[in-house]
Amino acid sequence: MYSEKVMDHFSNPRNVGEIENASGVGTVGNAKCGDIMRMYLDIDDSGVIKDCKFKTFGCGAAVATSSMATELVMGKTVEEALKITNKAVMEALDGLPPAKIHCSLLAEEAIHSALWDYAEKNGMKIEGLTKPK
Ligand code: FES
């Protein structure tokens, strides 16, 4: 049912934890199931994501997508990170079962929420980023 990559990221999630004094923090909840994900971003002066950590209180698919999402945003610029969709995260994991697609939305929303927090803290506007719900 789950791809090898999903099982790998679920059993051995990358970048779990918190970043103290993070540039941006985003917490999102999944309305469908009540699972929660928090993402921390460390962004340098040139707008490049230097570090990314997450904590997910949720199902295995949410843990795996969060883990993969942190790997995808690392080293990206803010603008590039904004373009990472849940579809891209799922593709990087070789897919998810249909019933688990909503889980991958947590990762995309958490990235956006953390970027919004970063932009607000720095009084900037990020093109194409809308306020998270
Ligand atoms: Fe998220 Fe069951 S609904 S683990």
Ligand code: FES
């Ligand atoms: Fe809720 Fe996966 S079942 S995020």
